[in-house]
Amino acid sequence: MAETKIPFNRPSFVGRELHWVTEAINRGQLSxxxxxxxxCHQQIEAATGAGAALLTHSCTAALEMAALLCDLAPGDEVIMPSFTFVSTANAVVLRGAVPVFVDIDPRSLNIDPARVSAAITPRTRAIFAVHYAGFPADMDALAEIAxxxxxxxxxxxxxxxxxTYKGRQAGTLGDMGAFSFHETKNIISGEGGALTLNRPDLVERAEIIREKGTNRSRFLRGQVDKYTWVDLGSSFLPGELIAAFLHGQLEFQDEIRQRRCAQFDHYMAALADLEARGQLRRPVIPEHTTGNGHMFYLxxxxxxxxxxxxAALRARGIIAPFHYVPLHSAPAGQTYGRTADPLPVTDRTSACLLRLPLFYTLGDDIDAVIAAVHDFFAEAR
Ligand SMILES: Cc1ncc(COP(=O)(O)O)c(C=O)c1O
Structure with a gap:
């Protein structure tokens, strides 16, 4: 196996992360x-326009909070794509609810609103939409159904x-949104995430759920003179070292997005000839959306x-992984979820998709990746 020369992802330091982590230590609060x-809350709210943003340990944690805020009960159903990461489904299964997997649109690879409509039953409580590759799902259609x-x-x-979707930021398009700041994402803090709340009536309960079911957030603001256990909850909040690091990334969020979008555009232009010859398909940018350069897939x-x-890329030391194993075909998906219909687009996409390296410090290596893809098709002729 060739030595890895171009990894799929490299966590990138963009600014003053260490400076802010040191300051957090000097300030003396690590919790x-x-x-x-x-x-970070202010930066995320200002950038997205979300009514409120709450940092979490991960997007997984934010989705678990969302499932709690949906008041899911055993036997309730939540419609979602099968073509997603396990956390979308685990969040609802942990509440005893049933993920109902539906197919994706073959162009956008996002959940297909027509399949959502067809899957609704009297037990349906929520739709969990995934913005695949950073391109928002058809949120107007989904909001209408909801x-x-x-x-x-x-x-x-x-x-x-x-x-964005129709000029509005992802995370502000539903009742709630869950972001990831895992090291494979655009803005990173190792592990990390945030829940955005777009309905004022959800905010206080979200703060309680995030703080172990207590009203500690109100106590810290001086709104109550002691805090106590008032609801279900867990420890969903990250410590200050993670937040300090994330602050250093959020300061450069525009630069990060611009650079990643430039890489996305470069791949798009440089691989257009292969698509024109029918050898592959590049991402389709869904109508009314702008992306964030999160991912480039073929x-x-x-x-x-x-x-x-x-295999050909790996032989040159270039790592190009595939994903996802569709959740409806995974052992836990079969145990805890169900499908409304067959999912031919999901199955085909999972079998035919690969992701090319895309990260902040990729630099000129992008041209080596592009050359390797061209060589593969030239040799195959
Ligand atoms: C669609 C989707 N949902 C949820 C997650 C989980 O994110 P995290 O690792 O921050 O928990 C991921 C991570 O890759 C993801 O791609």
Whole structure:
């Protein structure tokens, strides 16, 4: 196996992360909800326009909070794509609810609103939409369905920080949104995430759930003179060192997005000829959306060619992984979830998709990746 020359992702330091971590230590508070957590909340709210943002340990934690805020009960159903990460489904399964997996749109690879409508039953309580590759799902159509059936609409915006739909930011398009700041995302803090709340009536309960079911947030603001256990909850908040690091990244959020979008655009332009010859398909940018340069994927005509391209890139030391194992076909997905219909687009996409390296410090290596993809198809001819 060739030595890795171009990894799939490299966590990138963009500014003053260490400076702010040192300052957090000097300030003497390492637990959560201190100076840097407040700064991050302000930065995320200012950038997205969300009514409120709350830092969490991860997007997984933010989705678990969202499931609690949806008041899911055993046997309730939540409609979601099967083509997503496990956390979308785990969050609802932990509440005893049933993920109902539906197919994706073949162009956007986002949840197909027509399949959502068809999957609604009297037990449906919520729709969890995923913004795949950072491109927002068809949120107007989903909001319409949610309104008509009195459902909660949650955005799994793990990959979509900084993306827009009809001029509005991802994370502000549903009742709630969940972002990831995992080291594979655009803005990173190792592990990390945030829950955005777009309905004022959800904010106080979200603060309580995040603080172990206590009203400690109100106590810290001087709104009550002692705090106590008032609701369900867990410890969903990160410590100040994570928040300080994240603050250093958020300061450069525009630069990060711009650089990643430039890389995305470069891949798009440089691989257009292969698409024109029918050898692969590049991402389709869904109507009314702008992306954040989170991911660049390719769809090959079949799994054999996808696997061969991954192997050819690996032989040159270039790591190009695939994902997701569709949740409806995973052991836990079969135990805890169900499908409304067959999911042919999900199955085909999972078999034919690969992701090319894309990260802040990729630099000129992007041209080596592009050359390797071209060589693969030249040799195959
Ligand atoms: C769609 C989606 N949802 C949720 C997650 C979980 O994010 P985190 O690692 O921050 O918990 C991911 C992570 O890759 C993801 O891609």
């Amino acid at each position: 959560g909800d201190g100076h840097f957590t407040r700064l 309104r008509a059936h009195d459902l909660m609409l949650v955005e799994d915006a793990a990959q979509a920080y900084g993306s 769809l090959l005509p079949d799994q054999a060619r996808r696997d061969a391209l991954i």
